[in-house]
Amino acid sequence: MDPTTPTAWGDAEARRRDILRAASNLLESSGYAGLTMRAVAEGAGVSAGTVYQYFDGKEDVFLALMAARLENICTTVDTIDRTLGVAGLLREILPQVRELWRLFGRSAQQWEAKVLAGGRQGRPATMSAAVFRRTIRSLERALRETAAADGRTLVDHPAMPHWVWDSLIGVADDLVQGGSRQARVSAERLVTFATEAIERGIVDS
Template identity: 30%
Template sequence: MWMNATNTTSVRGDTEARRRGILDAAAAILDVGGYAALTIRSVAKEAGMSPGLIYQYFVDKRDIFAALLFESQQELTAFIAELPRNQGISALIAAIVPETTKQWARVGHVASVWRTTEDASNSDGQAVQDLRHSTEAQFAELRTALEDAAGAQGLSLREGPSLIPFVWAGLMGLADTIVNNWAQDLDPTEYITYSADGLARAITH
């Protein structure tokens, strides 16, 4: 019994380690060559595995990318959930920026290419299915945080279907600017504060 339990733990650990290795290899490829460079063969080479082994974990390359984005969204959702809400909405948005910038740098900058070129919305892969739920959870947590932070200031959100997409677009624009150093003459902290203030004013009354 002890040997069986040990073997089971070992197999599970090996499985998780291989999956982690695949995702890390994919992230490295995306960073250098973008989504076009991401193939099962390139991931296998980067990870030091056979293509057949990759297929045991993922349906195709879009499934791999979906898993990376899913993982990143889960991390962001957990991060937002832990942020204090009592310092106001501008402070909340500014506090979110480092994590959304991390997400954008890792996978977000090629997400639109993935969705467009792969018609990812029609994929039946488990990773893509999980991603849909993860996206909903991420945006729900963001909305809750914004509501709480606005309430702490005695403000209300300007409700409407465009609210979260507008905030998200602002956060992604900030991430793009920071990662690519488009505003190199500006102090990053001052730029984030200014942008967060602008977003906060735009979505509250």
Template identity: 35%
Template sequence: MNRSRPATQWGDRDQRRIDILRAGEELLRSGGYAALRMRDVADGAGISLGTVYTYFATKENLFIGVFAEHVLRMTERLRPRLEEASDFVEVFTAAANEYRDGYPVFGRQFDALALVETADALQPAVEQGLRDATAGLIGALGEALVRAGYEGDLRPAMAVLWSEVTGLANHYTTERREFLDVSWDEAVAFAARTLGRGLGIVDPAEGRT
């Protein structure tokens, strides 16, 4: 754990929350969800255990908070690439590559979004933070889809697109990748062309061999 971070001034609630989230993410990256122990988070943030609980009532809430911040940063990195994309294949490829990078830490550790559907599982502020972060990412992808030429209902299109991205990330960051002799780049390119043709925004002749 990095202990060299300058101490946050008492009363700076926003920065203290950031300290907690950073400490939590360090633990997740080093040891996965099992390593996300509240006492270790307190040590990493340089605060008391009780103070951690005033921000995040449970380990699950803390994980969701860290995950939401990850989604916000992912959207910030992805948005300029989506805006510069010349077609749907580039949009899909950028999204798939960005999502895969964080999947070993977040996607495989815990089904974060499932908690949103469980009554009283999340603190209201934590749940809203997750919803806002997710909406920002989906919105950026939806805008890119429209720029690529899609004119249909965005809801089912986004559901399929996100399922494809998630499925590819899951396959290529687990032992499942050993079952098929297909590279990540080849699979992503094929998925992008196939999905694009299904959405009517990729020329049916593109990518044929």
């Protein structure tokens, strides 16, 4: 749908998309601190009361944005060509992980502490946690299928996909912060080194 097209009265799903689009723009321009319900309402062209019809507060808006990004990553993981090799698969995923981290950054750690560690358990929190777990399961399945297509197997350990995810977040953080560039290592060389190192770390010898 064209974002410039006015949302029809009564189109609840489109209104929700308008609110989330405005929230995403705010998060990108002003960070989590700028994600106020009033600012979201202004960006979406609705009243603050309308925003509260869809979300209980800024934290619920944040959770919905996080879940949407994770859903996109999950879809990508499910559809990636399994003949790319493990490192190649990780390189395909990394741009979206980088964007997730660029947008949510340190706030993602707050989300992890509150949601994944068994804290706040309202409906939005439960949904975003479920999407994250589905993403991890999809990542593990994709990694194993990709390794199998290459005649290899991966280590059999429940922590494996979580370690891979955390490793990708670490690479994403470096790409966002430009740490490797300060050491005169190009982003391309960093990504190649990191994804190949992750592959070596999870292939069963």
